[in-house]
Amino acid sequence: MGVVPQTLDLSAPNAAAGPGQVSDATVGTPSSGNPSQARQEPEAPTDQRSHDDLLDAIASTRDKTAFAELFSHFAPRLKSYLIRLGTDAAMSEEVAQEAMVMVWRKAESFDRKQASAATWIFTIARNKRIDRLRRERRPELDPNDPALVPDAPDAADRSIEVQQTEESLRSAIEKLPQEQSELIRAAYFEDKTHREIADQRGIPLGTVKSRIRLALARLRQEIDGFDTDPGPSSE
Protein backbone atom coordinates (compact mmCIF):
# COMPACT_ATOMS: atom_id res chain seq x y z
CA MET A 1 0.00 0.00 0.00
CA GLY A 2 1.21 3.44 -0.82
CA VAL A 3 1.39 4.84 2.65
CA VAL A 4 4.19 7.32 3.04
CA PRO A 5 5.45 7.07 6.58
CA GLN A 6 5.68 10.46 8.24
CA THR A 7 9.04 9.55 9.53
CA LEU A 8 11.33 11.87 11.34
CA ASP A 9 14.25 9.91 9.97
CA LEU A 10 13.76 11.26 6.49
CA SER A 11 14.19 14.85 7.62
CA ALA A 12 17.17 14.17 9.80
CA PRO A 13 20.23 15.62 8.11
CA ASN A 14 22.57 13.00 9.45
CA ALA A 15 20.29 10.03 9.13
CA ALA A 16 22.69 8.42 6.71
CA ALA A 17 25.82 9.40 8.56
CA GLY A 18 28.05 6.71 9.95
CA PRO A 19 28.26 6.17 13.69
CA GLY A 20 31.50 8.14 13.98
CA GLN A 21 29.95 11.25 12.55
CA VAL A 22 26.91 11.37 14.76
CA SER A 23 28.34 13.27 17.67
CA ASP A 24 29.92 15.89 15.43
CA ALA A 25 26.52 17.27 14.63
CA THR A 26 25.13 17.04 18.12
CA VAL A 27 24.93 20.68 19.14
CA GLY A 28 26.03 24.07 17.99
CA THR A 29 25.46 25.83 14.73
CA PRO A 30 23.24 24.31 12.10
CA SER A 31 25.37 22.41 9.67
CA SER A 32 23.54 23.89 6.71
CA GLY A 33 23.94 27.48 7.87
CA ASN A 34 20.33 28.10 6.99
CA PRO A 35 19.44 31.56 8.38
CA SER A 36 15.89 30.50 9.21
CA GLN A 37 17.31 27.90 11.54
CA ALA A 38 19.57 30.47 13.14
CA ARG A 39 16.53 32.56 14.09
CA GLN A 40 14.92 29.71 15.96
CA GLU A 41 14.25 30.07 19.64
CA PRO A 42 17.19 29.07 21.79
CA GLU A 43 15.38 26.01 23.21
CA ALA A 44 14.61 24.60 19.79
CA PRO A 45 16.94 21.81 18.74
CA THR A 46 19.31 23.08 16.12
CA ASP A 47 19.78 19.64 14.72
CA GLN A 48 16.66 17.55 14.38
CA ARG A 49 17.60 14.00 15.16
CA SER A 50 14.92 11.38 15.30
CA HIS A 51 14.53 9.34 18.47
CA ASP A 52 16.02 6.40 16.58
CA ASP A 53 19.07 8.53 15.75
CA LEU A 54 19.41 9.58 19.39
CA LEU A 55 19.45 5.95 20.54
CA ASP A 56 22.02 5.09 17.89
CA ALA A 57 24.15 8.03 19.04
CA ILE A 58 24.05 6.76 22.61
CA ALA A 59 24.98 3.27 21.45
CA SER A 60 27.85 4.37 19.24
CA THR A 61 29.40 7.35 21.08
CA ARG A 62 27.80 7.44 24.56
CA ASP A 63 26.35 10.80 23.53
CA LYS A 64 24.98 12.46 26.69
CA THR A 65 23.39 15.31 24.77
CA ALA A 66 21.41 12.72 22.85
CA PHE A 67 20.42 11.10 26.13
CA ALA A 68 19.27 14.43 27.59
CA GLU A 69 17.11 15.03 24.54
CA LEU A 70 15.61 11.56 24.71
CA PHE A 71 15.04 11.96 28.45
CA SER A 72 13.18 15.23 28.07
CA HIS A 73 10.80 13.58 25.64
CA PHE A 74 10.30 10.17 27.18
CA ALA A 75 10.80 10.49 30.95
CA PRO A 76 7.67 12.67 31.44
CA ARG A 77 5.67 10.17 29.37
CA LEU A 78 7.05 7.18 31.24
CA LYS A 79 6.05 8.90 34.47
CA SER A 80 2.50 9.27 33.15
CA TYR A 81 2.49 5.63 32.03
CA LEU A 82 3.47 4.47 35.52
CA ILE A 83 0.97 6.78 37.21
CA ARG A 84 -1.74 5.39 34.95
CA LEU A 85 -0.81 1.94 36.20
CA GLY A 86 -1.55 3.00 39.76
CA THR A 87 1.88 4.01 41.04
CA ASP A 88 2.22 7.19 43.08
CA ALA A 89 3.89 10.19 41.47
CA ALA A 90 7.20 10.01 43.37
CA MET A 91 7.68 6.29 42.70
CA SER A 92 6.60 6.74 39.08
CA GLU A 93 9.30 9.34 38.61
CA GLU A 94 11.88 7.11 40.29
CA VAL A 95 11.04 4.13 38.07
CA ALA A 96 10.89 6.37 34.98
CA GLN A 97 14.43 7.52 35.80
CA GLU A 98 15.60 3.94 36.30
CA ALA A 99 14.04 2.97 32.98
CA MET A 100 15.93 5.80 31.27
CA VAL A 101 19.17 4.60 32.87
CA MET A 102 18.41 1.18 31.33
CA VAL A 103 17.86 2.90 27.98
CA TRP A 104 21.37 4.32 28.32
CA ARG A 105 22.89 0.97 29.26
CA LYS A 106 21.07 -1.14 26.70
CA ALA A 107 21.14 1.27 23.76
CA GLU A 108 23.39 -1.14 21.82
CA SER A 109 20.57 -3.65 21.66
CA PHE A 110 18.19 -1.16 20.02
CA ASP A 111 17.57 -2.13 16.40
CA ARG A 112 15.45 0.24 14.34
CA LYS A 113 14.72 -2.60 11.94
CA GLN A 114 12.85 -4.39 14.72
CA ALA A 115 11.05 -1.60 16.59
CA SER A 116 10.78 2.16 16.87
CA ALA A 117 12.45 4.08 19.69
CA ALA A 118 9.08 4.57 21.41
CA THR A 119 8.28 0.86 21.24
CA TRP A 120 11.70 -0.17 22.44
CA ILE A 121 11.57 2.29 25.35
CA PHE A 122 8.06 1.08 26.17
CA THR A 123 9.37 -2.49 26.53
CA ILE A 124 12.25 -1.31 28.75
CA ALA A 125 9.85 0.57 31.03
CA ARG A 126 7.36 -2.32 31.06
CA ASN A 127 10.10 -4.70 32.19
CA LYS A 128 11.51 -2.25 34.72
CA ARG A 129 8.05 -1.86 36.22
CA ILE A 130 7.54 -5.64 36.48
CA ASP A 131 10.94 -5.94 38.13
CA ARG A 132 10.70 -3.00 40.53
CA LEU A 133 7.02 -2.68 41.32
CA ARG A 134 5.65 -6.18 40.88
CA ARG A 135 8.93 -7.74 42.02
CA GLU A 136 8.74 -10.44 39.40
CA ARG A 137 11.21 -11.54 36.80
CA ARG A 138 10.35 -10.85 33.21
CA PRO A 139 11.00 -13.88 31.01
CA GLU A 140 12.41 -12.60 27.73
CA LEU A 141 13.69 -14.19 24.56
CA ASP A 142 17.41 -14.59 24.07
CA PRO A 143 18.19 -13.83 20.41
CA ASN A 144 21.32 -16.02 20.67
CA ASP A 145 19.47 -19.01 22.12
CA PRO A 146 20.35 -22.11 20.06
CA ALA A 147 16.79 -23.34 20.64
CA LEU A 148 15.21 -20.23 19.06
CA VAL A 149 13.36 -20.97 15.83
CA PRO A 150 14.47 -18.14 13.53
CA ASP A 151 12.20 -15.89 11.49
CA ALA A 152 11.72 -16.64 7.84
CA PRO A 153 14.57 -14.94 5.91
CA ASP A 154 12.31 -12.40 4.22
CA ALA A 155 11.11 -11.13 7.59
CA ALA A 156 14.61 -10.11 8.65
CA ASP A 157 14.41 -6.46 7.61
CA ARG A 158 11.22 -4.98 8.97
CA SER A 159 12.39 -1.35 9.02
CA ILE A 160 9.78 -0.03 6.61
CA GLU A 161 7.06 -2.07 8.22
CA VAL A 162 8.05 -0.91 11.68
CA GLN A 163 7.27 2.66 10.70
CA GLN A 164 4.12 1.74 8.82
CA THR A 165 2.84 -0.51 11.56
CA GLU A 166 3.11 2.26 14.14
CA GLU A 167 1.45 4.81 11.88
CA SER A 168 -1.34 2.37 11.06
CA LEU A 169 -1.81 1.39 14.68
CA ARG A 170 -2.07 4.98 15.80
CA SER A 171 -4.84 5.77 13.35
CA ALA A 172 -6.46 2.38 13.83
CA ILE A 173 -6.73 2.88 17.59
CA GLU A 174 -8.21 6.32 17.01
CA LYS A 175 -10.78 4.84 14.64
CA LEU A 176 -11.99 2.25 17.15
CA PRO A 177 -15.32 2.86 18.86
CA GLN A 178 -14.65 4.55 22.17
CA GLU A 179 -15.93 1.56 24.16
CA GLN A 180 -13.28 -0.59 22.48
CA SER A 181 -10.33 1.81 22.46
CA GLU A 182 -10.88 2.43 26.16
CA LEU A 183 -10.50 -1.29 26.91
CA ILE A 184 -7.42 -1.60 24.70
CA ARG A 185 -5.84 1.27 26.61
CA ALA A 186 -6.84 -0.43 29.84
CA ALA A 187 -4.92 -3.51 28.72
CA TYR A 188 -1.74 -1.42 28.74
CA PHE A 189 -2.44 1.09 31.47
CA GLU A 190 -4.33 -0.89 34.08
CA ASP A 191 -2.90 -3.99 35.68
CA LYS A 192 -6.28 -5.61 36.03
CA THR A 193 -8.02 -8.83 35.18
CA HIS A 194 -10.93 -8.72 32.78
CA ARG A 195 -13.10 -9.41 35.79
CA GLU A 196 -11.76 -6.36 37.65
CA ILE A 197 -12.17 -4.17 34.58
CA ALA A 198 -15.75 -5.39 34.23
CA ASP A 199 -16.57 -4.78 37.89
CA GLN A 200 -14.98 -1.36 37.89
CA ARG A 201 -16.94 -0.24 34.86
CA GLY A 202 -20.15 -2.03 35.75
CA ILE A 203 -20.31 -3.98 32.50
CA PRO A 204 -20.60 -7.76 32.13
CA LEU A 205 -17.41 -9.81 31.92
CA GLY A 206 -18.45 -11.31 28.60
CA THR A 207 -18.86 -7.83 27.16
CA VAL A 208 -15.34 -6.85 28.22
CA LYS A 209 -13.90 -9.95 26.57
CA SER A 210 -15.85 -9.60 23.36
CA ARG A 211 -15.01 -5.90 23.03
CA ILE A 212 -11.30 -6.60 23.44
CA ARG A 213 -11.47 -9.43 20.91
CA LEU A 214 -13.33 -7.21 18.46
CA ALA A 215 -10.85 -4.39 18.93
CA LEU A 216 -7.85 -6.65 18.38
CA ALA A 217 -9.44 -8.15 15.29
CA ARG A 218 -10.01 -4.67 13.87
CA LEU A 219 -6.50 -3.53 14.67
CA ARG A 220 -5.01 -6.60 13.05
CA GLN A 221 -7.23 -6.12 10.01
CA GLU A 222 -6.08 -2.51 9.77
CA ILE A 223 -2.39 -3.40 9.70
CA ASP A 224 -2.66 -6.72 7.90
CA GLY A 225 -1.14 -5.25 4.78
CA PHE A 226 2.06 -4.71 6.74
CA ASP A 227 2.16 -8.06 8.44
CA THR A 228 4.81 -10.27 6.84
CA ASP A 229 4.01 -13.41 8.69
CA PRO A 230 1.31 -15.45 7.04
CA GLY A 231 -0.25 -16.14 10.41
CA PRO A 232 -0.70 -19.50 11.97
CA SER A 233 -1.56 -22.25 9.59
CA SER A 234 -4.87 -23.77 10.46
CA GLU A 235 -4.96 -27.39 11.22
Add this chain to the structure above:
Amino acid sequence: MTQTPGHHLNEEALLGYASGALGEAESVLVATHLALCPACRGRTSTYEAMGGSMLSQIEPSNLSDGALSATMARLDQTDPSEAPCDDGGFDNATVTVLPRPLRDYVGGSLDSLPWKSRGRGVKELPIRIGDGSVRASLLRIGPGETIPQHTHEGVESTLVLKGAFSDETGTYARGDVAVATADHDHAPVADSTEECICFAVIEGPLRFTGPIGRVLNLFVRP
Protein backbone atom coordinates in the same frame (compact mmCIF):
# COMPACT_ATOMS: atom_id res chain seq x y z
CA MET B 1 13.56 -27.32 7.86
CA THR B 2 12.30 -26.52 11.29
CA GLN B 3 8.72 -27.33 12.00
CA THR B 4 6.74 -24.35 13.26
CA PRO B 5 3.83 -24.82 15.64
CA GLY B 6 0.25 -25.35 14.51
CA HIS B 7 -1.45 -24.77 17.88
CA HIS B 8 -0.80 -21.19 18.91
CA LEU B 9 -1.33 -18.81 21.77
CA ASN B 10 -4.41 -16.68 21.44
CA GLU B 11 -4.40 -12.92 20.99
CA GLU B 12 -5.25 -12.21 24.60
CA ALA B 13 -2.25 -14.12 25.88
CA LEU B 14 0.04 -12.32 23.44
CA LEU B 15 -1.51 -8.96 24.37
CA GLY B 16 -1.07 -9.70 28.05
CA TYR B 17 2.57 -10.61 27.53
CA ALA B 18 3.24 -7.55 25.36
CA SER B 19 1.51 -5.15 27.72
CA GLY B 20 3.15 -6.67 30.78
CA ALA B 21 -0.15 -7.51 32.48
CA LEU B 22 0.37 -11.28 32.41
CA GLY B 23 1.73 -12.96 35.54
CA GLU B 24 5.19 -14.47 35.64
CA ALA B 25 4.37 -18.17 35.21
CA GLU B 26 2.09 -17.54 32.23
CA SER B 27 4.72 -15.19 30.83
CA VAL B 28 7.30 -17.98 30.97
CA LEU B 29 4.95 -20.17 28.96
CA VAL B 30 4.26 -17.40 26.44
CA ALA B 31 7.96 -16.50 26.06
CA THR B 32 8.88 -20.16 25.60
CA HIS B 33 6.23 -20.58 22.90
CA LEU B 34 7.47 -17.38 21.25
CA ALA B 35 11.00 -18.79 21.07
CA LEU B 36 9.55 -21.63 18.98
CA CYS B 37 6.96 -19.68 16.97
CA PRO B 38 7.95 -16.86 14.58
CA ALA B 39 4.29 -16.20 13.74
CA CYS B 40 3.34 -15.40 17.34
CA ARG B 41 6.55 -13.37 17.72
CA GLY B 42 5.36 -11.18 14.85
CA ARG B 43 2.00 -10.66 16.51
CA THR B 44 3.64 -9.85 19.83
CA SER B 45 5.82 -7.24 18.10
CA THR B 46 2.64 -5.62 16.83
CA TYR B 47 1.20 -5.46 20.34
CA GLU B 48 4.44 -4.01 21.66
CA ALA B 49 4.25 -1.40 18.91
CA MET B 50 0.79 -0.58 20.24
CA GLY B 51 2.37 0.08 23.62
CA GLY B 52 4.95 2.32 21.95
CA SER B 53 2.24 4.13 20.07
CA MET B 54 0.27 4.75 23.26
CA LEU B 55 3.39 5.88 25.10
CA SER B 56 3.96 8.45 22.37
CA GLN B 57 0.44 9.77 22.72
CA ILE B 58 0.17 9.90 26.48
CA GLU B 59 -0.03 13.31 28.16
CA PRO B 60 3.41 13.96 29.72
CA SER B 61 3.72 14.56 33.48
CA ASN B 62 5.94 17.22 34.96
CA LEU B 63 9.15 15.93 36.42
CA SER B 64 10.61 17.33 39.61
CA ASP B 65 13.47 19.80 39.34
CA GLY B 66 16.78 18.12 38.87
CA ALA B 67 15.31 14.87 37.51
CA LEU B 68 17.52 14.99 34.45
CA SER B 69 20.73 15.80 36.32
CA ALA B 70 19.95 13.13 38.93
CA THR B 71 19.53 10.59 36.15
CA MET B 72 22.62 11.77 34.30
CA ALA B 73 24.62 11.27 37.48
CA ARG B 74 23.58 7.60 37.49
CA LEU B 75 24.54 6.83 33.91
CA ASP B 76 28.09 5.79 34.62
CA GLN B 77 27.36 3.78 37.74
CA THR B 78 27.13 0.04 37.41
CA ASP B 79 24.46 -2.01 39.06
CA PRO B 80 25.51 -5.58 39.84
CA SER B 81 21.86 -6.64 40.13
CA GLU B 82 21.50 -6.04 36.42
CA ALA B 83 24.14 -8.56 35.43
CA PRO B 84 22.76 -10.97 32.85
CA CYS B 85 21.62 -14.37 34.06
CA ASP B 86 24.16 -17.12 33.72
CA ASP B 87 23.12 -19.54 31.00
CA GLY B 88 25.88 -22.07 31.63
CA GLY B 89 25.86 -25.56 33.03
CA PHE B 90 23.39 -27.22 30.68
CA ASP B 91 24.19 -30.17 28.48
CA ASN B 92 23.45 -30.06 24.76
CA ALA B 93 20.30 -32.14 24.99
CA THR B 94 18.83 -29.70 27.52
CA VAL B 95 19.72 -26.61 25.49
CA THR B 96 18.11 -28.23 22.45
CA VAL B 97 14.88 -29.09 24.26
CA LEU B 98 14.36 -26.13 26.63
CA PRO B 99 14.37 -22.64 25.08
CA ARG B 100 16.10 -19.94 27.11
CA PRO B 101 13.17 -18.33 28.89
CA LEU B 102 12.32 -21.67 30.48
CA ARG B 103 15.92 -22.80 30.92
CA ASP B 104 16.45 -19.85 33.28
CA TYR B 105 13.92 -21.38 35.69
CA VAL B 106 15.23 -24.94 35.56
CA GLY B 107 18.18 -25.67 37.82
CA GLY B 108 20.21 -28.00 35.61
CA SER B 109 20.29 -30.46 32.78
CA LEU B 110 17.22 -32.60 32.18
CA ASP B 111 18.79 -35.87 33.28
CA SER B 112 20.20 -34.40 36.49
CA LEU B 113 16.94 -32.97 37.83
CA PRO B 114 14.96 -34.45 40.75
CA TRP B 115 12.04 -35.83 38.73
CA LYS B 116 9.18 -37.33 40.71
CA SER B 117 7.40 -40.43 39.46
CA ARG B 118 3.75 -39.89 38.61
CA GLY B 119 2.79 -43.39 37.66
CA ARG B 120 3.96 -45.66 34.90
CA GLY B 121 6.29 -43.90 32.47
CA VAL B 122 5.37 -40.40 33.66
CA LYS B 123 7.59 -38.07 35.66
CA GLU B 124 7.00 -34.56 36.93
CA LEU B 125 9.36 -31.81 37.95
CA PRO B 126 7.69 -28.91 39.77
CA ILE B 127 9.20 -25.55 38.83
CA ARG B 128 8.87 -22.63 41.17
CA ILE B 129 8.10 -19.43 39.35
CA GLY B 130 7.76 -16.14 41.21
CA ASP B 131 5.72 -16.44 44.38
CA GLY B 132 4.63 -19.95 43.41
CA SER B 133 0.94 -19.01 43.33
CA VAL B 134 0.60 -20.55 39.89
CA ARG B 135 1.63 -24.19 39.56
CA ALA B 136 4.19 -24.93 36.89
CA SER B 137 5.99 -28.16 36.05
CA LEU B 138 7.89 -30.08 33.45
CA LEU B 139 6.32 -33.39 32.47
CA ARG B 140 8.25 -36.27 30.98
CA ILE B 141 6.19 -38.99 29.39
CA GLY B 142 7.71 -42.21 28.06
CA PRO B 143 7.04 -43.29 24.45
CA GLY B 144 3.44 -44.45 24.05
CA GLU B 145 2.59 -43.79 27.71
CA THR B 146 -0.56 -42.08 28.88
CA ILE B 147 -0.72 -39.24 31.37
CA PRO B 148 -2.94 -40.59 34.13
CA GLN B 149 -6.28 -38.94 34.61
CA HIS B 150 -5.55 -35.88 36.62
CA THR B 151 -7.61 -33.18 38.17
CA HIS B 152 -6.91 -29.53 38.08
CA GLU B 153 -9.11 -26.82 39.45
CA GLY B 154 -8.16 -24.18 36.93
CA VAL B 155 -7.05 -24.00 33.34
CA GLU B 156 -4.07 -26.14 32.42
CA SER B 157 -1.92 -24.93 29.54
CA THR B 158 0.62 -27.39 28.18
CA LEU B 159 3.46 -26.51 25.83
CA VAL B 160 5.18 -29.39 24.04
CA LEU B 161 8.98 -29.18 24.05
CA LYS B 162 9.99 -32.60 22.76
CA GLY B 163 8.14 -35.38 20.98
CA ALA B 164 4.38 -35.15 20.67
CA PHE B 165 1.16 -36.21 22.36
CA SER B 166 -2.38 -36.71 21.19
CA ASP B 167 -5.76 -36.47 22.83
CA GLU B 168 -9.26 -36.22 21.43
CA THR B 169 -8.64 -32.55 20.54
CA GLY B 170 -5.69 -33.26 18.29
CA THR B 171 -1.96 -33.93 18.07
CA TYR B 172 0.49 -31.55 19.69
CA ALA B 173 4.17 -31.38 18.74
CA ARG B 174 7.11 -29.15 19.70
CA GLY B 175 5.97 -25.56 20.16
CA ASP B 176 2.26 -26.40 20.25
CA VAL B 177 0.10 -25.29 23.16
CA ALA B 178 -2.84 -27.36 24.41
CA VAL B 179 -5.35 -26.10 26.92
CA ALA B 180 -7.59 -28.09 29.21
CA THR B 181 -10.22 -26.67 31.50
CA ALA B 182 -11.31 -28.30 34.74
CA ASP B 183 -14.34 -29.93 33.13
CA HIS B 184 -12.27 -31.22 30.26
CA ASP B 185 -11.64 -34.93 30.74
CA HIS B 186 -8.63 -35.91 28.78
CA ALA B 187 -5.92 -38.53 28.78
CA PRO B 188 -3.08 -37.44 26.50
CA VAL B 189 -0.97 -40.22 24.98
CA ALA B 190 2.65 -39.67 23.98
CA ASP B 191 3.78 -40.69 20.52
CA SER B 192 5.19 -44.18 20.45
CA THR B 193 8.45 -43.18 18.76
CA GLU B 194 10.03 -41.01 21.45
CA GLU B 195 9.49 -39.57 24.89
CA CYS B 196 7.44 -36.39 25.23
CA ILE B 197 8.55 -33.46 27.40
CA CYS B 198 6.06 -30.69 28.17
CA PHE B 199 5.86 -27.55 30.24
CA ALA B 200 2.52 -27.17 32.02
CA VAL B 201 1.08 -24.19 33.86
CA ILE B 202 -2.03 -24.63 35.98
CA GLU B 203 -3.94 -21.68 37.22
CA GLY B 204 -5.24 -22.56 40.64
CA PRO B 205 -8.42 -21.24 42.17
CA LEU B 206 -6.62 -19.54 45.04
CA ARG B 207 -5.28 -16.72 42.97
CA PHE B 208 -7.85 -13.98 42.89
CA THR B 209 -5.81 -11.16 41.43
CA GLY B 210 -3.97 -11.40 38.19
CA PRO B 211 -3.43 -10.12 34.73
CA ILE B 212 -5.87 -9.12 32.12
CA GLY B 213 -5.08 -12.11 29.97
CA ARG B 214 -6.14 -14.65 32.54
CA VAL B 215 -9.32 -16.02 31.13
CA LEU B 216 -10.67 -19.40 30.27
CA ASN B 217 -9.22 -20.81 27.08
CA LEU B 218 -6.47 -18.32 27.47
CA PHE B 219 -3.87 -20.11 25.48
CA VAL B 220 -5.65 -21.54 22.53
CA ARG B 221 -6.53 -19.99 19.26
CA PRO B 222 -8.82 -22.35 17.38
